[in-house]
Amino acid sequence: MGLAGAWWILDPFFHLLQQCRALPHLLRSSCLFGSDPSSNLPKGGILQYLCDRFYDIENVLAWREKQKYSKIERQNRYHGHLKEYCGDDIVAVNFTLYNGGGVRFKGQEKWLRPNKRGKYSKDFLVLRDVLVEAIDLSGSVVSYDGLDNLVFLTGLKSLDLSRCPNIDDWSLSRLHVFKDSLEELLLTGCPRVTERGLACLHQLECLRHLDISNLPSIANKGLILILLEEMLPQCKVVGMDYGDGVALDPGAQMSGDEMEEPSIPSRDRKAGEIPA
Amino acid sequence: MIQPGRLCRALGPLLTRPLLGPGRRLHISHPQRRDLFSDLDKELAKFQKKLKESLPASDWNPMGITKGLPPEHADVVIVGGGVMGWSVAYWLKALETQRNALRVIVVERDPTYSQASTVLSVGGIRQQFSLPENIQMSLYSAYFLRTINEHLGILNQPPIDIHFNHSGYLFLASEDRAAMLEENVHIQRDHGASVSLLSPAQLKKKYPWMNTDGVAVASYGLENEGWFDPWSLLNAFRNKAMAMGVCQYFGEVKSFSVASKTMCTEKGDVNFSRISSLQVQMPNSLESQPVVCALVVNAAGPWSGELAKRAGLGMGSQGTLESVFLPVEPRKRYVYVWHCPDGPGLECPMLIDTTGAYFRRDGLGGNYLGGCSPAEDEEPHIQDLEVDHDFFQEKVWPKLAHRVPVFESLKVKSAWAGYYDYNTFDQNAVLGQTPLLENMYFITGFSGHGLQQSPAAGKAVAELILNGRFMSIDLNNFSFNRLLFHEQVLESNIV
Numbered sequence: 001m002g003l004a005g006a007w008w009i010l011d012p013f014f015h016l017l018q019q020c021r022a023l024p025h026l027l028r029s030s031c032l033f034g035s036d037p038s039s040n041l042p043k044g045g046i047l048q049y050l051c052d053r054f055y056d057i058e059n060v061l062a063w064r065e066k067q068k069y070s071k072i073e074r075q076n077r078y079h080g081h082l083k084e085y086c087g088d089d090i091v092a093v094n095f096t097l098y099n100g101g102g103v104r105f106k107g108q109e110k111w112l113r114p115n116k117r118g119k120y121s122k123d124f125l126v127l128r129d130v131l132v133e134a135i136d137l138s139g140s141v142v143s144y145d146g147l148d149n150l151v152f153l154t155g156l157k158s159l160d161l162s163r164c165p166n167i168d169d170w171s172l173s174r175l176h177v178f179k180d181s182l183e184e185l186l187l188t189g190c191p192r193v194t195e196r197g198l199a200c201l202h203q204l205e206c207l208r209h210l211d212i213s214n215l216p217s218i219a220n221k222g223l224i225l226i227l228l229e230e231m232l233p234q235c236k237v238v239g240m241d242y243g244d245g246v247a248l249d250p251g252a253q254m255s256g257d258e259m260e261e262p263s264i265p266s267r268d269r270k271a272g273e274i275p276a
Numbered sequence: 277m278i279q280p281g282r283l284c285r286a287l288g289p290l291l292t293r294p295l296l297g298p299g300r301r302l303h304i305s306h307p308q309r310r311d312l313f314s315d316l317d318k319e320l321a322k323f324q325k326k327l328k329e330s331l332p333a334s335d336w337n338p339m340g341i342t343k344g345l346p347p348e349h350a351d352v353v354i355v356g357g358g359v360m361g362w363s364v365a366y367w368l369k370a371l372e373t374q375r376n377a378l379r380v381i382v383v384e385r386d387p388t389y390s391q392a393s394t395v396l397s398v399g400g401i402r403q404q405f406s407l408p409e410n411i412q413m414s415l416y417s418a419y420f421l422r423t424i425n426e427h428l429g430i431l432n433q434p435p436i437d438i439h440f441n442h443s444g445y446l447f448l449a450s451e452d453r454a455a456m457l458e459e460n461v462h463i464q465r466d467h468g469a470s471v472s473l474l475s476p477a478q479l480k481k482k483y484p485w486m487n488t489d490g491v492a493v494a495s496y497g498l499e500n501e502g503w504f505d506p507w508s509l510l511n512a513f514r515n516k517a518m519a520m521g522v523c524q525y526f527g528e529v530k531s532f533s534v535a536s537k538t539m540c541t542e543k544g545d546v547n548f549s550r551i552s553s554l555q556v557q558m559p560n561s562l563e564s565q566p567v568v569c570a571l572v573v574n575a576a577g578p579w580s581g582e583l584a585k586r587a588g589l590g591m592g593s594q595g596t597l598e599s600v601f602l603p604v605e606p607r608k609r610y611v612y613v614w615h616c617p618d619g620p621g622l623e624c625p626m627l628i629d630t631t632g633a634y635f636r637r638d639g640l641g642g643n644y645l646g647g648c649s650p651a652e653d654e655e656p657h658i659q660d661l662e663v664d665h666d667f668f669q670e671k672v673w674p675k676l677a678h679r680v681p682v683f684e685s686l687k688v689k690s691a692w693a694g695y696y697d698y699n700t701f702d703q704n705a706v707l708g709q710t711p712l713l714e715n716m717y718f719i720t721g722f723s724g725h726g727l728q729q730s731p732a733a734g735k736a737v738a739e740l741i742l743n744g745r746f747m748s749i750d751l752n753n754f755s756f757n758r759l760l761f762h763e764q765v766l767e768s769n770i771v
Binding site: 048051055058061062065066069144169170172173174176195196197198199200202203220223224227228230231 | 375422426429431432439440441442443444482498499500502621622623640
């Protein structure tokens with residue numbers, strides 16, 4: 001009776017002891033004690049909780065992050081093995097096709113692209129002295145290092161870098177090498193391009209068409225449009241309106257002019273607020 | 277005789293109440309005791325705080341130790357919490373062979389960073405120098421800033437943004453300096469910088485707002501040049517270093533205790549000293565803590581000369597090697613911000629005029645900032661950071677208005693002043709040690725181009741500490757020993 005009775009008494013204590021170990025976590029994350037609602041269960045859940053407390057888990061997660069950078073680096077390596085035999089243009093073509101892009105040579109209408117499975121024929125290797133006129137790298141993982149493959153092109157007229165997640169201001173600063181040839185540049189939907197990178201496009205003297213629609217990192221879109229048009233007077237800048245970034249007061253009376261539609265719908269608009 | 281009326285009034289309350297039994301207290305007013313259940317939220321918050329403090333891993337101590345006191349022993353003490361100090365701290369932790377091999381602490385005098393050169397800096401980075409070492413350091417720093425998230429990114433924190441503007445530096449040269457500029461451009465290109473040379477006609481075409489009178493040739497940095505936010509870089513270094521185990525303490529290093537050994541030579545005695553410990557005085561307090569350390573890194577910026585004197589460097593008799601002191605002193609420089617609505621647009625680079633005046637665009641609203649280095653005999657007083665607005669009116673504005681005619685009409689919005697850690701000997705960095713004070717490492721004397729070389733300089737000194745020699749960039753030309761042998765290493769492109 002004695003021992004069985006003792007267990008019965010000690011059981012709640014064991015339960016309490018287990019709860020005490022979890023108490024700091026509960027204290028931090030529980031709403032019961034009136035802590036601020038933003039510090040509820042930690043983001044990332046149990047993995048984040050362990051990562052903050054154990055070096056090995058932190059190292060594993062950091063290694064995983066580094067692998068992402070390594071993967072991008074591998075995709076963007078320089079295809080220098082072709083340079084000696086075929087020239088810089090073929091290097092660029094090989095790089096573009098390897099990353100799922102398209103190439104158009106000078107004097108041709110057809111675009112060279114890999115098929116749906118990413119395979120492409122190596123027939124272009126014979127086109128040694130033909131200049132590359134247009135490159136389409138939209139949606140690819142091309143980054144600052146990948147542009148190593150493209151900077152030696154002398155006849156490039158059109159470059160499409162739309163929706164590339166790794167193209168940022170540093171990559172744009174490399175495009176000055178195309179100042180004598182580049183006529184068309186498409187930067188739609190690049191999330192890391194800001195106005196600081198657009199400022200270094202002033203070196204592209206031949207640029208005639210610049211597409212900068214849907215750049216989420218740019219605030220004051222209308223102002224940027226005006227400044228870009230002043231900076232590149234002979235270039236047509238598309239993709240932004242003068243009214244972008246200017247929130248209109250719904251009750252404001254403007255005398256006799258047609259205002260551009262602001263980019264946010266009226267129900268989400270607040271007077272005087274400039275959307276990011 | 278007690279009057280019955282008074283007695284009755286006095287005894288009134290006692291008589292009207294029912295007689296209380298023994299042991300009961302007499303209550304005259306409402307109880308003052310806190311009601312636990314009415315302020316439940318506050319009471320629970322207090323209880324939670326006390327419980328957290330009593331659990332392990334809280335710093336509550338029954339003996340009431342001063343918070344923020346540095347430890348009694350440390351391996352490396354970095355004196356100075358600016359970008360140089362934190363850069364060395366980060367690289368020491370990044371390059372050490374085993375986790376926590378070195379106990380590194382950073383001691384900073386001013387928690388508000390009100391006079392720190394880093395945060396008052398204009399924040400430019402350029403590769404247009406004449407010394408190969410300077411060019412290589414800037415190139416490495418540009419690479420570091422480009423890949424800052426790979427180096428200084430912390431897991432599950434938002435990516436670091438230093439607001440890098442890629443607009444480049446434009447140096448203008450008059451006839452007499454044109455040859456030197458062209459020679460420098462060749463040296464820069466040899467070491468991997470991309471710089472272009474422009475004639476006055478090309479300048480006029482590219483920048484129609486510029487007046488090209490007196491300009492013979494100009495050099496423009498095409499890549500890896502521009503300006504960025506120094507505070508973001510400082511915080512990025514600091515957060516990463518603290519995540520890797522460096523501790524920050526606030527206090528001033530007041531004195532050192534130095535042990536020396538004397539070497540007797542035929543020409544006289546030479547004292548070789550070694551710092552054994554230093555005294556850190558707590559801010560706003562007389563309390564100080566001795567910290568026994570193996571190495572001291574002098575990253576105190578403009579005050580590093582004063583710190584070296586406190587360690588006894590340069591206090592020897594005249595004419596001996598021991599009289600050579602660290603020639604770094606603070607020099608005040610002004611930066612003015614003005615607004616000009618019709619000024620240069622987005623393409624405006626950091627322009628450095630033939631006269632030494634400079635300006636750059638700041639933001640998108642037609643604001644510009646700039647200044648000019650004063651002549652040697654007109655150096656302003658360094659007691660405080662008050663701005664002299666007459667200096668702008670007399671020295672800076674005429675030069676800028678001559679170069680950019682639109683600046684004839686501008687409106688000064690604000691101004692600030694900061695210190696250069698000016699090396700009076702040859703205006704270049706002092707990196708490394710000296711045999712006379714063998715465990716103090718210098719990382720100072722940058723004379724205005726420190727911020728842009730901070731990642732490379734920090735890595736160099738960390739390599740020196742961990743490996744005994746420079747591994748990535750050879751910076752032996754910047755050692756302290758050139759001061760002992762009076763060999764100047766001059767840089768011609770000082771702004």
